Amino acid sequence: MAKHLRAWTAAAATTAAAAALVAVPGTAQAGNSTVKGCPSGYVCAYDGTGLSGSIVRKTEGSWTATGYKVKSLFNNGRAQTGADHIRYKGIISYGDGWYATVKGCLHYSTGSAADADSYASFPGRARISTATWGGECGSGEETREIGPRFRA
Template structure:
């Protein structure tokens, strides 16, 4: 090797280090190139200087569905967002939707495109968004509510610009602010596995959203605040119908009911149910294992009346 070449080789590390120091002093360091799943930096919305900030560590996101259920995921034309249905799409309507990680509900709203929509702030700039929900966006949770992975936030529906029941789901990153939009989407990861790429599909994806070893939510958690919910199973499973008011036309055959008063109807923690077969029963805010039990065998509901006492 000739002497000038040896000298240049020795000086190269020092020159590179010097260049880095000069760049820092000038404030012109270029962030590392963004990967397919995460932006290299995020300009803080509302920042006076518009400086870039390093992406915070992503939460341990889980699928937004109950533990051990199996789902079909695809990106269609939404990459990096996902559309999700039950395995084989045998019937996704009204299936429960849970938060993907602990956080705070930052928005609940209806939109012509996304339909009934919920957005959750998971901290450190990370958000999730849930589109096309069946029920009113504040039927299960409200803005400001704290949620965990076991919290049901809604049910799969087809509201907004949608012709089939599915959940449109997004993970987003914005370093500063409490409301995101689709420009902040990043590739989705569940349980550490990445699901991204144009026009891709994944079959038989199991939800590990198990709340730390099993979904701890009691069955009545499936009942939105201010509703009376009727179930076919004695253990509070198998939703038959639900009502948010007096409904003389209801003809649900049922074995058990739960009543979740929440804050929608303050003071009205009792519901008088009259049966078509005769007689009736008063439901009231009770213990976690049951909020009003009907005799086994099934009854036909003739009317439901909300009361302070009954």
């Protein structure tokens, strides 16, 4: 009898655990994953294009006046009305004495990989002067807008 009671108790515990897994959402929901080393809820800057290389800056908050030279920027934020998109501005250095302004709006990543509209890569090293959390990107805002080249 004790043997059957233990078997029944083990089966009941397994069933209860399985039911709990179905009833409670998992932690790997869209927008809640670390992607390319960037924690969920952060904006991250990389020293390589396409989110490659090392992360040189990551923050949950907005930032201003960074001295970091970056090749790509990624919004791994979470869905939050009015505060899940990143608007950024900066200057690109092409390394040959030519520069250009850059700006853009990045949507938050919705899964376990970077969505095309959640990151931007730059053709030179960019000094991002501001990266600010805000609401939806406007219809005319792109992930990356590069101005005309100029000499400093």
